[in-house]
Amino acid sequence: MSSRHDHEIKLEPTPRMFIPYVSGLPLRLLVLFLEYVPGLSNYFFWSRKINVLRNKRFNDEITVMPLPLPNEVFGIEEPMIINGLEIFDQKNKYNPILENQKFLCARDFTEAYLAKRVTPIQVCEKLIDKIDHSCSKACDPPLYGMYQYHKDDIMAQAKASTARYNQKLSLGPLDGVPVAIKDEFDVFGYETHGGTLFLNRGKPASKDAFLVKKLKDQGAIIIGKTNMHEIGFGTTTNNPNTQTTRNPYNPNHYCGGSSGGSACVVSSGLCPIAVGCDGGGSIRIPSSFCGIYGLKPTCGRISMTGDYPFINSVGVAGPMAANVDDLALAYYVMAGKDPEDPKTLLQPSPTLHNIYHTNTLTDLKIGVFSAWNKQVIDPNIKFALQTFMNEFQLRGAKFIEIDIPELDNARIAHLITITSELCSTMNGYRKSLRLLSPPNKMNFAVYNHISSSDYIKAQQIRTRIMRNFSKIFTGVNLILTPTCAITAPPIYPRALKYGEINPSVTYNGVMYTQLANLIGIPAITVPAGYNDKDLPIGLQFMAKWYDEATLLRVAKASEEILGSNRRKPSEKYWFGDLL
Known part of the structure; x- marks a missing residue:
C-alpha cells in the first residue's frame, strides 16, 4: 500500500438512487426488459455513474488486498495474556455480566452444566422445539432465522458434550454452548447454498470450514x-428462495443483511453466538437492526478457508453475539493464522488485553466526523449518538473532530470492488443464473458492465483511502459513527414473492459500514437504544488494523452504558428460556 501523490482527487457527488423502489410484477417485467432489450442494462449502468472513474487519471499504486503496511502490524502491542481464554475460565471471576442482562450468555450455559442443573442434551431438546416453532406458521409470521438444522447431528453433539461434563472433562467456556453458522461457511454434512437454489445442491460439505472446526x-x-x-x-x-427472515423486535420489519439469519437467531434467544460474514456491512447492519453486538474483524484476522468465495478482498468472517463477553470469546477462538489462508499469516497474535478496563477511558481519543454523522435519516439515531458521546466523556474519553477525505470516492471504489468480485465469481455459473431472484438478475445485468479499468482505478482509490486512514489513526484510537443511517426498514408484502430493489434502503444501510471493508480495518456495532417505534439503534466504532481489543473494550463500556435500558424482543418472538 503506497501512493506517489497526496493530492485529493475529487469526483462529482453521485446520486443516492438511480431507480425508484420496485417489487412484484413490475420488477419481473423490468428484469425481462433488461435481459432482452439491447442497451437497456448499459443505460442503467451509466445512469448509476459507476463509470465515473473511467476517464480519470490516477498515479497511485494498486492495492488488491487491504492488508496493512508492516509498520501498522509491528506497532500492535503483543498480548499480556498468553491464553486469552483464561479470562473466561469459570473459576475466575472476570468482570461479570450485568445483573439486569436479559440475554443468556455462554457462561450461563457452562455454569448450569457444571452445577448439574441441566445437561446439553436437555438444552438441545428444548432448543430444537423452539427452532421448529420459530420457522413454523404457528409463529405467525415465522422468523425464518434458521435455514438448515439437522436434529440428529445437534443431539449427537449434545450427547458428546454431556459425556464430557459427566467425566469432568469440559473443553472450556464454549463447551455445550449453541452456535449458529451463516450459510456460506462449510459445516460437515450440510450443503452450503449461499442463499441460492443451485449452489452445492446434493453436495454436502466433506469437512468443516476452518473457523467452524475451531469452534467445535x-x-x-x-x-x-x-x-x-x-x-x-x-x-x-x-x-424469495429461502423465505425472508424477519426482525424479532417487529416481524413486519427486516432483520438486515446479508447475515440476517445469524442476527435473528441471536436476537430471538435461540443461541448466544452466531457467525456472519461482512463484505460491506453484512455483520454490522443486521446486528444493528436486531439490537445485538457484531464484530467485523481486520481483513485476514479470521481464516476464510471453507467459506464460499463470493467476494475475496472485502469479505471477512466475524462473530455476532447477544453480549460483549461472548463476542470476545467467539472472536478469540476463531482468530489466528491458517496456512491455507495466506492473508492470515501476517497478523500479530490476537489479544483481549484491557477489554474489561472500562471505568476510565482517559487514554482513548475518539474521532468524529460530525458532518458525516449528521446524514442519518432517523433523528433518534442522532440522539443516541450524542447520549453515548456524553457518557464516554464522563469516563474520560476525548472526542476529536476529524475530516475523512474522499468519502464519495471510497463509496464508488467499494461498489466497483464488491460487485466486480461477485460478478466474477457468479459468472462461472452462467447456466444457473436464471435461478437467481429478480433483484440479482437485475444486479448482474447492470454490474457486468464494469470494466477492468474501473476495477483497477477502484484499487488505486483503495490505496489512497488506506493511506488517509493511516494518518488519521496517528491522532485517534477510534472513529465513532452511526452503524446505519436508518433503523430496520418495513417489509412490504408485495416484496416477498419476487424480492425488491430498494436503493434508498441499500444506500442508507451501508453509508457508514462499507468503508471498513474497502480498507480492511476492524469495526464493531453496539446496541445504543431504540427509536420511537421500539426498533433497535446501533453505533459503530472503527479502529486501526488488528486493534480488535480496543473495539471490544469500548463495546464493553457501551454495554455498561446501555445497562438496564437494554430490551429483549416481545415474548412471542423470544426463545431464550433454554435453561
Whole structure:
C-alpha cells in the first residue's frame, strides 16, 4: 500500500438512487426488459455513474488486498495474556455480566452444566422445539432465522458434550454452548447454498470450514445454518428462495443483511453466538437492526478457508453475539493464522488485553466526523449518538473532530470492488443464473458492465483511502459513527414473492459500514437504544488494523452504558428460556 501523490482527487457527488423502489410484477417485467432489450442494462449502468472513474487519471499504486503496511502490524502491542481464554475460565471471576442482562450468555450455559442443573442434551431438546416453532406458521409470521438444522447431528453433539461434563472433562467456556453458522461457511454434512437454489445442491460439505472446526474444538454445539440474503448481495435478507427472515423486535420489519439469519437467531434467544460474514456491512447492519453486538474483524484476522468465495478482498468472517463477553470469546477462538489462508499469516497474535478496563477511558481519543454523522435519516439515531458521546466523556474519553477525505470516492471504489468480485465469481455459473431472484438478475445485468479499468482505478482509490486512514489513526484510537443511517426498514408484502430493489434502503444501510471493508480495518456495532417505534439503534466504532481489543473494550463500556435500558424482543418472538 503506497501512493506517489497526496493530492485529493475529487469526483462529482453521485446520486443516492438511480431507480425508484420496485417489487412484484413490475420488477419481473423490468428484469425481462433488461435481459432482452439491447442497451437497456448499459443505460442503467451509466445512469448509476459507476463509470465515473473511467476517464480519470490516477498515479497511485494498486492495492488488491487491504492488508496493512508492516509498520501498522509491528506497532500492535503483543498480548499480556498468553491464553486469552483464561479470562473466561469459570473459576475466575472476570468482570461479570450485568445483573439486569436479559440475554443468556455462554457462561450461563457452562455454569448450569457444571452445577448439574441441566445437561446439553436437555438444552438441545428444548432448543430444537423452539427452532421448529420459530420457522413454523404457528409463529405467525415465522422468523425464518434458521435455514438448515439437522436434529440428529445437534443431539449427537449434545450427547458428546454431556459425556464430557459427566467425566469432568469440559473443553472450556464454549463447551455445550449453541452456535449458529451463516450459510456460506462449510459445516460437515450440510450443503452450503449461499442463499441460492443451485449452489452445492446434493453436495454436502466433506469437512468443516476452518473457523467452524475451531469452534467445535472448543466444544461448541453447531446448531445449523442461518438464512442469508441470496449470494450475500443485499442488506435485508429478503430472499424469495429461502423465505425472508424477519426482525424479532417487529416481524413486519427486516432483520438486515446479508447475515440476517445469524442476527435473528441471536436476537430471538435461540443461541448466544452466531457467525456472519461482512463484505460491506453484512455483520454490522443486521446486528444493528436486531439490537445485538457484531464484530467485523481486520481483513485476514479470521481464516476464510471453507467459506464460499463470493467476494475475496472485502469479505471477512466475524462473530455476532447477544453480549460483549461472548463476542470476545467467539472472536478469540476463531482468530489466528491458517496456512491455507495466506492473508492470515501476517497478523500479530490476537489479544483481549484491557477489554474489561472500562471505568476510565482517559487514554482513548475518539474521532468524529460530525458532518458525516449528521446524514442519518432517523433523528433518534442522532440522539443516541450524542447520549453515548456524553457518557464516554464522563469516563474520560476525548472526542476529536476529524475530516475523512474522499468519502464519495471510497463509496464508488467499494461498489466497483464488491460487485466486480461477485460478478466474477457468479459468472462461472452462467447456466444457473436464471435461478437467481429478480433483484440479482437485475444486479448482474447492470454490474457486468464494469470494466477492468474501473476495477483497477477502484484499487488505486483503495490505496489512497488506506493511506488517509493511516494518518488519521496517528491522532485517534477510534472513529465513532452511526452503524446505519436508518433503523430496520418495513417489509412490504408485495416484496416477498419476487424480492425488491430498494436503493434508498441499500444506500442508507451501508453509508457508514462499507468503508471498513474497502480498507480492511476492524469495526464493531453496539446496541445504543431504540427509536420511537421500539426498533433497535446501533453505533459503530472503527479502529486501526488488528486493534480488535480496543473495539471490544469500548463495546464493553457501551454495554455498561446501555445497562438496564437494554430490551429483549416481545415474548412471542423470544426463545431464550433454554435453561
